[in-house]
Amino acid sequence: TDKETDIVIIKGAGGKAFCAGGDIRAVTEAGKVGGPFGKDFFREEYILNNTIGTYQKPYVALIDGITMGG
Known part of the structure; x- marks a missing residue:
């Protein structure tokens, strides 16, 4: 772990809503044409989730307003 880091804080911008998800439309459209975007997106997403979960x-997470994530 990083010895200079004591805590990680993320904050949504705008104050109206917070969404931890990705661009579902882009993933869906890429899947329709067989592009690698969806697979790449979820690989990166799960790596990030594991990093956060095992940190x-x-x-x-400082969240204000409507909150979505998955």
Whole structure:
């Protein structure tokens, strides 16, 4: 782990809503034409989810308004 990092804080921009998901329309359209975007997107997404889930330091999400994620 990074010895200079004590805590990770993420914050949504705009204050109206927070969405932790990706561009579902882009993933769907790429899947229709057989492009690699969907597979690449989910590979990166799961790597990030694993990193967050196993991170050894506090990880805080400051969320205000409607919240979506998956």
